[in-house]
Amino acid sequence: MSAGRGDRAAPPAPEGQWEVRFADAAAAKGWESLGRQARSNTYRAWIIMRTDPGPAAEMSRHHRLKGSLAHGTHRGQTCEQWQIEVTGGGRVWYLLDTSAETCWITFASTGHPRATDRS
Secondary structure (H helix, E strand, O other): OOOOOOOEOOOOOOOOOOEEEEOOHHHHHHHHHHHHHOHHHHHHHHHHHHHOOOOOOOEOOEEEOOHHHOEEEEOOEEEEEEEEEOOOOOEEEEEEEOOOOEEEEEEEEOOOOHHHOOO
């Protein structure tokens, strides 16, 4: 059975770490594809979301999205939206739900997201 909306993206988080869950079935499917293409990098992205999902010092491959993509809403809660560059084109976007200490994966893909392309 495939993962879907609301499912956890891994085992339960131990004390002091964040939960990682899928916001919808499309994100779960994209995560699976990304894992097949870049297993080690996808695992590293998962570790980042578990341990340091909103770092004080952003890095080139892990940063908060800007403009209209800087925030997203999940279950009525507005949260910061972050991106991890998993491969040259592959990305994971997630909402940082600080009240529940949960990262909601909203987008995962082996290809570069068109929403960030500039005209």
